[in-house]
Amino acid sequence: MSFGFELVHTRPNRTTSLLLSWILFCVGIGLYFYTSQKRHHQNPEDRVMPTVTQMFHGMTNASTNPAEDDDALPDNASLRQRLFASMLWKDTVATSRRFIYSILLLIPAVILGLHMGLFPYVGVFFLRFVLFFDKIVALSLLPILFIVFGIDELSKIMLIVIGVTPTIILDTFNLTKGVPNEQIVKAFTLGANDFDVAYRVVMRQIAPRVLNSIRLNLKAVMLFLFAGEMIASTDGLAYRIALLRRHMGMDVIIPYVLWVALLLFLVDLTMRIANRKLHPWFQEA
Amino acid sequence: MALIEVQNLSVAYGAPARPVLTKISLSIEEGEFVCLLGQTGCGKSTMLKMILGAEQPSSGRVLIDGVQHNQPDRTRGYVPQKYSLFPDKTVLHNITFGPEVIEFNCFSRFTPSYWRRRRDIREEAMRYIDRIGLHQRDARKYPHQLSGGMQQRVAIAQALMTRPRILLMDEAFSALDPGTRKDMQRLIRQLWRDTGVTVVFVTHNTEEAVYLGSRIIVLAKENPDAGAEVAMDLRVPEPCHEHQIPVLVGHLERASGSAREPEAVLATA
Numbered sequence: 415m416s417f418g419f420e421l422v423h424t425r426p427n428r429t430t431s432l433l434l435s436w437i438l439f440c441v442g443i444g445l446y447f448y449t450s451q452k453r454h455h456q457n458p459e460d461r462v463m464p465t466v467t468q469m470f471h472g473m474t475n476a477s478t479n480p481a482e483d484d485d486a487l488p489d490n491a492s493l494r495q496r497l498f499a500s501m502l503w504k505d506t507v508a509t510s511r512r513f514i515y516s517i518l519l520l521i522p523a524v525i526l527g528l529h530m531g532l533f534p535y536v537g538v539f540f541l542r543f544v545l546f547f548d549k550i551v552a553l554s555l556l557p558i559l560f561i562v563f564g565i566d567e568l569s570k571i572m573l574i575v576i577g578v579t580p581t582i583i584l585d586t587f588n589l590t591k592g593v594p595n596e597q598i599v600k601a602f603t604l605g606a607n608d609f610d611v612a613y614r615v616v617m618r619q620i621a622p623r624v625l626n627s628i629r630l631n632l633k634a635v636m637l638f639l640f641a642g643e644m645i646a647s648t649d650g651l652a653y654r655i656a657l658l659r660r661h662m663g664m665d666v667i668i669p670y671v672l673w674v675a676l677l678l679f680l681v682d683l684t685m686r687i688a689n690r691k692l693h694p695w696f697q698e699a
Numbered sequence: 700m701a702l703i704e705v706q707n708l709s710v711a712y713g714a715p716a717r718p719v720l721t722k723i724s725l726s727i728e729e730g731e732f733v734c735l736l737g738q739t740g741c742g743k744s745t746m747l748k749m750i751l752g753a754e755q756p757s758s759g760r761v762l763i764d765g766v767q768h769n770q771p772d773r774t775r776g777y778v779p780q781k782y783s784l785f786p787d788k789t790v791l792h793n794i795t796f797g798p799e800v801i802e803f804n805c806f807s808r809f810t811p812s813y814w815r816r817r818r819d820i821r822e823e824a825m826r827y828i829d830r831i832g833l834h835q836r837d838a839r840k841y842p843h844q845l846s847g848g849m850q851q852r853v854a855i856a857q858a859l860m861t862r863p864r865i866l867l868m869d870e871a872f873s874a875l876d877p878g879t880r881k882d883m884q885r886l887i888r889q890l891w892r893d894t895g896v897t898v899v900f901v902t903h904n905t906e907e908a909v910y911l912g913s914r915i916i917v918l919a920k921e922n923p924d925a926g927a928e929v930a931m932d933l934r935v936p937e938p939c940h941e942h943q944i945p946v947l948v949g950h951l952e953r954a955s956g957s958a959r960e961p962e963a964v965l966a967t968a
Contacts, residue, residue: 595753596783599753599771599777600777600782600785601785601796601800603751603863604857604860605772605801606800609805610800614800618785618787695787695788
């Protein structure tokens with residue numbers, strides 16, 4: 415089939431690109447509300463596809479009132495008190511805390527990967543084991559973790575660590591291996607020692623790529639975090655979503671899902687901007 | 700005692716050992732500008748790596764000032780063809796990297812003496828930037844913002860900042876266009892004269908070797924399966940005028956093509 419021109423070489427202009435890129439969003443939103451309206455006409459009690467008003471009420475409620483299983487607020491509480499005691503806020507804080515711990519635990523993984531890539535003895539010592547570890551399906555370990563570490567915070571964070579750490583270690587390892595040997599030799603001829611080479615030459619060069627690798631693995635981190643929260647937790651965004659499923663609280667579930675997506679997007683954006691600001695020399699290959 | 704002493708050096712790679720260099724003995728005196736010349740794949744870069752200490756020989760040894768060095772260190776500066784600068788550091792930081800890592804480890808970088816010393820190092824680096832023909836404002840640029848020739852200029856300054864006695868250059872100008880290359884050759888000749896550093900320069904370009912070197916060592920293989928040996932070892936008469944170069948190149952290429960008679964070439968030179 416031919417249009418008389420090559421599709422590869424026809425580029426939309428700015429306005430067209432903007433319009434085209436938003437079409438699917440509009441179609442999706444439109445389709446949802448159309449179906450939702452139709453279902454509510456047939457059955458005003460419909461809980462599967464809440465209307466905007468219902469979702470708005472659900473979220474206003476979630477962001478100004480404590481959860482049902484939480485202590486109730488006095489009636490004269492200020493808006494600020496209400497916000498910080500609300501279900502949404504407490505869930506977000508709980509999930510964020512676990513998320514930050516897991517991201518911090520990736521730092522040792524990066525350092526281990528760097529040392530494995532740079533020092534052959536360390537590499538030989540760890541590589542086979544990490545490769546093996548990488549093949550274990552982390553979620554299958556969840557019951558074991560709950561048995562060993564109990565169902566509190568530790569087991570959830572361990573799940574994330576076990577799930578994501580091997581990937582980050584191996585990624586850093588490969589990135590370190592990818593640094594041209596000339597650079598390392600050059601550093602030694604300039605009088606650097608092993609640790610200068612590791613932290614002042616190699617680490618700084620791979621830092622932007624490591625950050626990108628962590629960014630790509632944010633999804634995996636969230637996946638393990640949500641799995642842990644849904645199965646065994648008493649707070650957190652995923653716990654709430656799982657809990658509301660029992661009484662079909664779609665008016666809160668859908669905004670929660672979008673809220674998580676927004677948060678993840680913001681984290682990703684922050685990391686992207688930070689990466690660009692911290693490493694102005696970095697050229698995306 | 701010569702500055703670089705290569706004794707009976709043999710190198711072989713691979714599981715059924717494939718010889719690259721066979722029983723090479725050389726001695727290089729302080730202040731020489733030695734060009735290692737040879738065709739692609741004849742082992743001249745391997746030879747340089749042996750002097751550099753980045754790889755170990757199968758047998759034989761390399762002595763630097765009478766001492767065997769098993770890994771690269773600051774006695775020998777190095778300028779490779781590619782990846783010669785740290786991409787994450789500005790031109791100024793690239794040049795000051797050597798003195799900084801020698802004098803200060805990761806932790807002493809937070810002491811006042813570091814800040815005082817760093818000013819001096821920076822001043823010296825700026826003098827080098829002038830000397831290699833860059834603008835002061837280039838000091839803040841990153842390597843990817845410079846042309847290939849500029850990058851190699853910075854790499855030479857970076858290597859010379861630590862005042863090595865030996866400078867090893869591996870096809871350092873081979874990726875540059877002819878005009879830039881000529882400038883670079885002039886620059887390195889000048890720096891060699893000014894600093895008295897001993898240079899070992901690997902190249903596959905006869906003209907470059909004749910123009911630069913005070914001594915040319917040609918590596919060649921008897922047959923494809925054998926390791927390379929020193930086919931010719933000759934001194935370039937000094938001063939060598941530019942108009943003599945084509946003649947010398949002709950002699951050299953004819954000689955390395957047919958019988959390997961160093962004396963014949965020396966006589967004509």
